[in-house]
Amino acid sequence: MLPAPARIGAARLGDHGDKTRFVLELTRDTPFAILPDSQGVTVEMEAALDAPLPAAKGLVRAIAVRPGASPGQLRLILSTSAPVRVLLAEVIPPRDGMPPRFVMDLAAGVAGKGSAMTPVSAGTLKPPMSKEKAKPSLPLVVIDPGHGGQDPGAIALNGLREKDITLAMAKELRRQLLATGRYRVALTRDKDQFIPLRDRPAIARTKGADLFISLHADSITGKQVRGLSIYTLSEKASDREAEMLAQRENQSDAIVGMDLSVQSADIATILIGMSQRDTMNQSRRFASLVLRNLDPSIAVLPSPLRSAGFAVLTAPDVPAVLVEMGYLSHSQDAKLLGSDAHRRRMAGSLLRAVDGYFTGNAVPLRP
Ligand SMILES: [Zn+2]
Incomplete structure (x- = not known):
């Protein structure tokens, strides 16, 4: 038996001036991947969506949801008003009565090819992107x-x-x-x-x-x-x-x-x-x-x-x-x-x- 999939109970966008924060409240930790492109950024996650998606705010013009590559996965496609860099993407463990939260911060601008264009996969609570950052030696x-x-x-x-x-x-x-x-x-x-x-x-x-x-x-x-x-x-x-x-x-x-x-x-x-x-x-x-x-x-x-x-x-x-x-x-x-x-x-x-x-x-x- 597979464990019950994580569920997204709430989704929010926050405009913090120099960055736009995207938050998902989760029922449990779950793997995700970040796929930036020239039009914005896609979050792929093993989760089901129970909440409405937030309206445009900050750098984010629109959010669309699509099925992911495999069953149980979904993709949240964030279209942005300008090219963005992903400053941070991680799942924060539950604390102070708050559920686990996926948090991603976006800032305007294009990072170097190795970071902005390379998709990153993060484990649940490991430092984000660490696994993919260490470039393996073999192509x-x-x-x-x-x-x-x-x-x-x-x-x-x-x-x-x-x-x-x-x-x-x-x-x-x-x-x-x-x-x-x-x-x-x-x-x-x-x-x-x-x-x-x-x-x-x-x-x-x-x-x-x-x-x-x-x-x-x-x-x-x-x-x-x-x-x-x-x-x-x-x-x-x-x-x-x-x-x-x-x-x-x-x-x-x-x-x-x-x-x-x-x-x-x-x-x-x-x-x-x-x-x-x-x-x-x-x-x-x-x-x-x-x-x-x-x-x-x-x-x-x-x-x-x-x-x-x-x-x-x-x-x-x-x-x-x-x-x-x-x-x-x-x-x-x-x-x-x-x-x-x-x-x-x-x-x-x-x-x-x-x-x-x-x-x-x-x-x-x-x-
Ligand atoms: Zn063919």
Whole structure:
């Protein structure tokens, strides 16, 4: 049995002149994570909300609530009137008859990239952010197996489902990356589970990812198209096919009735930020490394390096690519994608690209 989730009994905003304080009264301590971005800050918390959210005050223009990455989690999205720094975020233990309280102080201004843009996770009563502050020595690669749960993705004529192929490939890539001893690896899912698109980049940010690789396999009706292609984020799709592919992949959430308009807005917003430019350059650098390191036996599309507005590539500070490993609509591609030997070769290719990416990166993007 899991313990009963924490409940939020009251939520307040206070304007203290030089800072805006956000307070949640809790029934018990609970883990949380802080995800700042250029538009404000998101608090992800294992808790249920029993109280109305406060009206705008100080730097906070609005607070929205959404489900979190996993059941029992929620997200409080604070939109601010200016870029903000998180001065403090912690759960204060109960005292003087007061319940435990989550307290977060925000001030106007942008901190250095390492603090303002790096999401921090805090334990319950440990000093906030201490765990994430100590930058581990090994780079963290987050692998995102596309689709899952009630969203099978593309389905091949031979019955193979994209969600199974992407998961198998993610596990093989994880195995090979970990075997080098040079990387830490996390998967956005390691079982057959539905994860909303917007949660996937959020998972990468929460974990402090240095590189995000989303794995997919495409399908086209009535065409004998085959081969791998690799995508980076762009507002303007590199061509019509890329645009249509992004539309297909961005439909995942529609399967469970989620609002897609929010994602389009996110993509537009993120692309506006100039801080995104470094990330985009690094993403493109990794994408071209993948193509350069690809095993010669792996077929590629003509002009395989493309860009489009993929919702999963929108973490503003994590270099990210989406690999379309081949076409499930093509009999040879489908057969290969179902084969262990082919998966080992493809994972080996990606490993070489990851090696090239991190060893050639004399000035790491993330401090
Ligand atoms: Zn897909």
